[in-house]
Amino acid sequence: MSPSAWILAGFHPRSAAEEAALKKAKATLGFDPRVRAERLTARGAKGKRNAKSVLASLMRGAERESACWRDTDLAVLRERGASTRLTAYITELTDRLVPLFAGGSPGVRA
DSSP states (O other): OOHHHHHHHTOOOOSHHHHHHHHHHHHHHSSOTTTOGGGOBSSOTTSTTBHHHHHHHHOOSHHHHHHHHHSSOHHHHHHHTGGGTHHHHHHHHHHHTHHHHTTSOTTOOO
């Protein structure tokens, strides 16, 4: 799954314009791209189901995209990201990297 789908998992509208864009995307797609990102594709750059196009229609700029990761609760990312392998990625980071920074061994939970 594309990184765009993972960013979408953390998207929460921050303005009336973003709220309107999300409403339009839901109507165009027939589903909420934040919770059903697995239905998006990487094919057809201008296609209505292209993940990058959907992302661009909702927000602009790397800083706004970063906020989707930074400001969204991990529980929300895990829930929305189950079908796009985001949940598996977060779990792997938690299991392998967090223990390294905490002074433990990778794969061994304290």
